[in-house]
Amino acid sequence: MSLTRRDAMIMSGVAVAAGATGTEAESAPASTRPPPQADIRLTVNGQARRLQLDSRVSLLDALREHLHLTGSKKGCDHGQCGACTVTVNGRRINSCLSLAVMHDGDEIGTIEGLGRPGRLHPMQAAFIAHDGFQCGYCTPGQICSAVAMLEEIKDGIPSHVTEDLNDVRYSADEVRERMSGNICRCAAYPNIVAAIDDVHGGRA
Amino acid sequence: MKFDSAAGQNVIDQGRIVGKSYPRVDGPLKVSGLAPYAHEYHSDAPNAAYGVIVGAGISKGRITAIDTSEAERAPGVVLVMTHRNAPKQFGIGHAPPGGTGPQQDEKDGGGEKPGRHNKPQLQGPEVRHFDQSVAFVVAETFEQARDAARLVRITYAVEKGRFDLAAEKDKGEMPEDTPDSNVGNFDSAFAAAPAKIDVTYTTPDQAHSMMEPHASIARWDGDQLTLWTSHQIIHWGVDGVAGTLGIHKDKVRVISAYIGGGFGSKLMIYGDPILAALAARQLGRPVKVALTRPQIYNHTSHRPATIQRLRLGAGIDGKLLAIGHDVWCGNLPEGEAENAADQTKLLYAGANRLLRTRKTELDLPLGASMRAPGEAVGLLALECAMDELAEKLGLDPIEFRILNDTQFDPEKGPERPFSTRHLVECLRTGADKFGWSKRNPKPGMVRDGRWLIGIGVASAIRNNLVMASGARVRLSGDGVLTIQTQMTDIGTGSYTILAQIGAEMLGLPMDKVRVELGDSSFPQSAGSGGSWGANSASAGLYYACENLRNAIAQRAGFNSTDSQFADGKVSAGGRSRNLADVVGKDGISAEGKVEFGDLTKRFAQAAFGAHFAEVAVDSVTAEVRVRRMLSVCAAGRIINPQTARSQCLGGMTMGIGAALMEDQVVDKRFGYFVNHDLAEYHVPVHADIPDMEVIFLDELDDKSSPIKAKGVGELGICGVGAAVANAVHNATGARIRDYPLTLDKIMAKMAV
Numbered sequence: 036m037s038l039t040r041r042d043a044m045i046m047s048g049v050a051v052a053a054g055a056t057g058t059e060a061e062s063a064p065a066s067t068r069p070p071p072q073a074d075i076r077l078t079v080n081g082q083a084r085r086l087q088l089d090s091r092v093s094l095l096d097a098l099r100e101h102l103h104l105t106g107s108k109k110g111c112d113h114g115q116c117g118a119c120t121v122t123v124n125g126r127r128i129n130s131c132l133s134l135a136v137m138h139d140g141d142e143i144g145t146i147e148g149l150g151r152p153g154r155l156h157p158m159q160a161a162f163i164a165h166d167g168f169q170c171g172y173c174t175p176g177q178i179c180s181a182v183a184m185l186e187e188i189k190d191g192i193p194s195h196v197t198e199d200l201n202d203v204r205y206s207a208d209e210v211r212e213r214m215s216g217n218i219c220r221c222a223a224y225p226n227i228v229a230a231i232d233d234v235h236g237g238r239a
Numbered sequence: 240m241k242f243d244s245a246a247g248q249n250v251i252d253q254g255r256i257v258g259k260s261y262p263r264v265d266g267p268l269k270v271s272g273l274a275p276y277a278h279e280y281h282s283d284a285p286n287a288a289y290g291v292i293v294g295a296g297i298s299k300g301r302i303t304a305i306d307t308s309e310a311e312r313a314p315g316v317v318l319v320m321t322h323r324n325a326p327k328q329f330g331i332g333h334a335p336p337g338g339t340g341p342q343q344d345e346k347d348g349g350g351e352k353p354g355r356h357n358k359p360q361l362q363g364p365e366v367r368h369f370d371q372s373v374a375f376v377v378a379e380t381f382e383q384a385r386d387a388a389r390l391v392r393i394t395y396a397v398e399k400g401r402f403d404l405a406a407e408k409d410k411g412e413m414p415e416d417t418p419d420s421n422v423g424n425f426d427s428a429f430a431a432a433p434a435k436i437d438v439t440y441t442t443p444d445q446a447h448s449m450m451e452p453h454a455s456i457a458r459w460d461g462d463q464l465t466l467w468t469s470h471q472i473i474h475w476g477v478d479g480v481a482g483t484l485g486i487h488k489d490k491v492r493v494i495s496a497y498i499g500g501g502f503g504s505k506l507m508i509y510g511d512p513i514l515a516a517l518a519a520r521q522l523g524r525p526v527k528v529a530l531t532r533p534q535i536y537n538h539t540s541h542r543p544a545t546i547q548r549l550r551l552g553a554g555i556d557g558k559l560l561a562i563g564h565d566v567w568c569g570n571l572p573e574g575e576a577e578n579a580a581d582q583t584k585l586l587y588a589g590a591n592r593l594l595r596t597r598k599t600e601l602d603l604p605l606g607a608s609m610r611a612p613g614e615a616v617g618l619l620a621l622e623c624a625m626d627e628l629a630e631k632l633g634l635d636p637i638e639f640r641i642l643n644d645t646q647f648d649p650e651k652g653p654e655r656p657f658s659t660r661h662l663v664e665c666l667r668t669g670a671d672k673f674g675w676s677k678r679n680p681k682p683g684m685v686r687d688g689r690w691l692i693g694i695g696v697a698s699a700i701r702n703n704l705v706m707a708s709g710a711r712v713r714l715s716g717d718g719v720l721t722i723q724t725q726m727t728d729i730g731t732g733s734y735t736i737l738a739q740i741g742a743e744m745l746g747l748p749m750d751k752v753r754v755e756l757g758d759s760s761f762p763q764s765a766g767s768g769g770s771w772g773a774n775s776a777s778a779g780l781y782y783a784c785e786n787l788r789n790a791i792a793q794r795a796g797f798n799s800t801d802s803q804f805a806d807g808k809v810s811a812g813g814r815s816r817n818l819a820d821v822v823g824k825d826g827i828s829a830e831g832k833v834e835f836g837d838l839t840k841r842f843a844q845a846a847f848g849a850h851f852a853e854v855a856v857d858s859v860t861a862e863v864r865v866r867r868m869l870s871v872c873a874a875g876r877i878i879n880p881q882t883a884r885s886q887c888l889g890g891m892t893m894g895i896g897a898a899l900m901e902d903q904v905v906d907k908r909f910g911y912f913v914n915h916d917l918a919e920y921h922v923p924v925h926a927d928i929p930d931m932e933v934i935f936l937d938e939l940d941d942k943s944s945p946i947k948a949k950g951v952g953e954l955g956i957c958g959v960g961a962a963v964a965n966a967v968h969n970a971t972g973a974r975i976r977d978y979p980l981t982l983d984k985i986m987a988k989m990a991v
């Protein structure tokens with residue numbers, strides 16, 4: 036199954052709740068109909084998972100509430116904080132802004148797949164070494180974002196501060212710009228940049 | 240143990256582990272996403288139903304009709320609770336049956352208002368602020384509850400509210416707990432002062448914006464309630480829930496093992512734990528609920544706005560003769576005043592002083608503590624006013640501050656000296672390291688291409704608060720020390736520093752210490768608030784460890800007073816035994832607790848600092864970029880320099896936010912905060928924050944506790960915004976007295 040976001044919205048009844056009841060043919064009020072269920076196959080951290088989900092479930096809630104992978108955090112639930120950052124087919128996204136049904140067949144990477152205590156990913160280890168967090172709530176998102184961000188630079192994807200679009204290079208300013216979608220209210224920012232720098236330089 | 244005389248030399252002074260940087264012991268769990276936060280206890284609350292709070296759509300008035308029929312019929316809905324069917328609860332003034340137990344609240348002088356943490360929900364049709372709970376919808380899934388919540392139809396009768404502080408301020412009254420302080424004769428001294436300023440600053444409402452929204456899971460086992468929630472001070476949470484529900488506090492267990500940021504936002508309970516508990520009891524199954532990000536701003540609390548008039552008068556020698564600080568703020572009747580004149584009591588010398596705070600009633604959401612309540616906004620005004628007067632006197636801002644240093648409480652005189660005060664050293668060290676001598680005192684003179692460059696400074700002070708705190712310790716047969724206390728870690732590093740204290744006291748390496756926090760089944764502790772946590776909780780643990788050491792020495796047959804603990808051994812009189820052997824397979828446990836005497840009354844106690852900022856202001860757009868910052872702090876013993884530095888970085892960043900962007904905009908017609916999400920309420924992001932530096936001066940405060948430490952988490956924000964504002968003035972000549980310093984305000988006043 037492959038769906039666009041618009042299809043998913045219509046299926047999910049979100050559009051109905053927004054005031055389109057007049058266009059519905061059924062006699063029962065929209066609110067009393069059971070929500071459409073979707074059969075979704077995901078590969079999460081390399082493992083095949085199959086889920087039967089209300090089509091309104093966000094990718095974030097599929098992970099947190101249905102697969103009990105609570106490492107991805109919900110800070111805002113609408114794309115403003117980055118706490119829910121995961122990778123989809125290798126690129127980072129805000130998983131709260133995406134419905135699970137849109138990811139049938141996709142490869143999802145979460146913090147749990149990156150590393151565990153005892154065998155941490157270099158980025159996780161660097162965050163500890165540089166004290167790149169305090170409360171830890173933004174941290175899984177920062178780390179997933181940082182790992183994917185370094186790939187984006189490597190792949191030559193430019194950012195707002197890139198001077199030469201044909202020559203994308205790593206710099207502290209590039210890191211700050213590209214990580215600005217991940218808010219840390221504890222404000223470990225300088226330490227996060229130091230941790231990323233360490234990993235980029237191969238020192239961690 | 241009562242701490243009522245200066246601490247002598249003790250085990251902590253060894254500095255084997257305390258005073259060194261250790262990586263956070265909770266780090267591996269946090270970076271791998273395995274540290275559980277309140278909403279994440281799936282296996283402890285299987286089959287939990289999901290609740291969504293419906294908030295009031297008006298700020299003041301009454302619900303005249305509420306139709307829940309459609310919501311009740313919606314798929315998956317199991318309960319819709321409104322004021323018509325919610326169980327009766329108890330408000331402020333009602334302690335839970337059995338009382339609240341021992342409390343020590345520094346501010347109230349030991350006594351607490353009964354039931355002051357209570358937060359009843361859905362108790363009537365009256366609406367007192369926007370997004371107050373008016374219904375609670377519970378369903379099988381989150382999506383079902385969220386959709387059904389939109390189907391609750393409510394009709395209101397709107398009443399006229401008071402939302403404009405400037406318009407209401409003259410009705411303000413002196414708060415009971417913030418009496419005027421009037422020393423000497425301010426009026427005549429100010430009138431006669433050869434140099435003076437009379438300026439008014441305003442600071443806006445601000446939002447804590449911690450990253451983890453308030454969340455709770457409630458589960459009942461018979462009449463016993465367990466709440467996984469996000470709370471900074473566990474026993475306050477227990478008191479609030481037990482008091483509100485009218486049940487004995489022994490029937491409530493609160494667990495907040497990991498907390499996704501606090502900054503004051505989680506010092507009290509809001510709708511989530513109460514509604515989850517009520518619904519779970521009624522449904523006979525666990526219920527979980529998280530506030531949505533947009534709800535947080537109007538449903539919970541914020542730092543209230545202030546209007547501050549500063550009148551400072553000095554002689555031509557630069558000595559302050561008259562200090563006047565008037566503060567106006569607003570709140571709901573039960574809310575406290577924002578005590579923005581507090582730091583002005585202690586920061587500078589001057590014989591004639593008049594400090595007054597007036598609180599007026601407003602119908603906005605509750606104003607409450609946010610990181611350094613009082614000082615954080617008070618210093619935004621005072622430290623800019625100091626620069627304004629220095630400029631008038633033709634004095635360097637640092638020299639002017641140093642001229643007015645005092646080593647005793649200027650209101651009380653030399654009989655109340657400071658326990659420690661190294662403000663001058665902070666200013667001098669920072670000036671040297673930051674390159675202050677290169678600053679051009681004339682504004683608008685330094686350019687870097689299209690950017691105007693400026694440097695600014697501000698003093699920092701934060702009162703040292705202390706709180707009773709206890710801990711339980713146990714050394715088991717495998718040689719591992721386990722520490723249990725209700726103390727919380729809101730990102731402050733409590734897990735790590737308590738492990739360091741325990742390791743130091745018992746002569747163990749860090750990897751032989753386990754710390755368990757944030758559970759009301761552990762001994763009551765100081766909790767995380769007012770920067771008292773690290774010092775107070777460490778002191779409570781210190782006494783618990785002392786008791787454990789005595790018990791171990793006794794078991795070993797040693798004289799406890801001269802027993803040494805090192806390398807996993809206890810030794811005395813030339814004999815030595817392995818700790819694991821002494822305690823045997825059953826282990827040995829001990830408890831201990833600190834209570835504080837009157838040292839904070841006999842001595843003025845505060846942490847001090849100096850903040851330095853360099854900004855670049857775009858000469859065309861007036862955009863401000865902070866280029867570098869330095870904070871120098873003197874805050875007693877620094878238990879872990881790495882985590883303490885992070886605390887300061889966090890404070891400095893929040894200070895930059897206060898200076899340049901943070902502003903909860905009040906809709907004065909409808910009475911709510913308009914910009915209630917993270918896209919509209921701006922906080923600093925990566926791109927806003929340069930490399931920043933923190934220096935801690937060597938300091939021990941033996942009047943503070945046996946640990947000789949003070950708080951740093953709030954000191955880090957105190958004065959930062961003023962340093963930035965002073966730098967903007969130095970860069971552009973624009974003196975903005977209305978925070979935050981946004982481009983429109985700067986552009987209008989830019990002299991160049």
Ligand code: FES
Pocket residue numbers: 108109110111112113114115116117118119120129130131132
């Ligand atoms: S939770 Fe997804 S961006 Fe905030």
Ligand code: FES
Pocket residue numbers: 167168169170171172173174218219220221222223450499500730
């Ligand atoms: S570590 Fe607390 S928000 Fe980033």
